[in-house]
Amino acid sequence: MNGMINSNTDDNERGLLPYPIILAANKGEPEAMKVVVLHYGSYITSLSMRKLRDEQGSTYWGIDEDTCDRLRSKLMQAILAFKI
Template identity: 80%
Template sequence: MNGMANTNTENNECGLLPYPIILAANKGEPEAMKIVVQHYGSYVASLSMRKLRDERGNTYWGIDEDVRDRLRSKLMQSVLAFKV
């Protein structure tokens, strides 16, 4: 996987991931999967936003960690199940 970690996906979040990274992630390559999860990180976070309450009963918007973990898991499952 040489060079994949250096692929600049942070500034290309709205764009597509390079095909070699998708192929490597599909084959279970951990570093490639990490790049895929990072690429969609802010989108997953935005889908995970919920109204939460603190210990004093104040309501605020925050990330529901259970939802974020489930979405990340589903993303990884989908990448592994993708028919190339």
């Protein structure tokens, strides 16, 4: 990858992933895939929020880890299947 992974996605004022990262992730490079998943991590977390119940019967908002894992998996599958 020759240092392309070290680019900080926060530097981009529009919040877009750099094109070389997208290409590398599409080819299956693990480090690039990690950058893409981290980029969408907060969105995946917000989609995974559910009302949960603890042992005492109280309800609270929490992250459904199963949903979070499934969304991450679907994101990775979509990246690898995307035609560039």
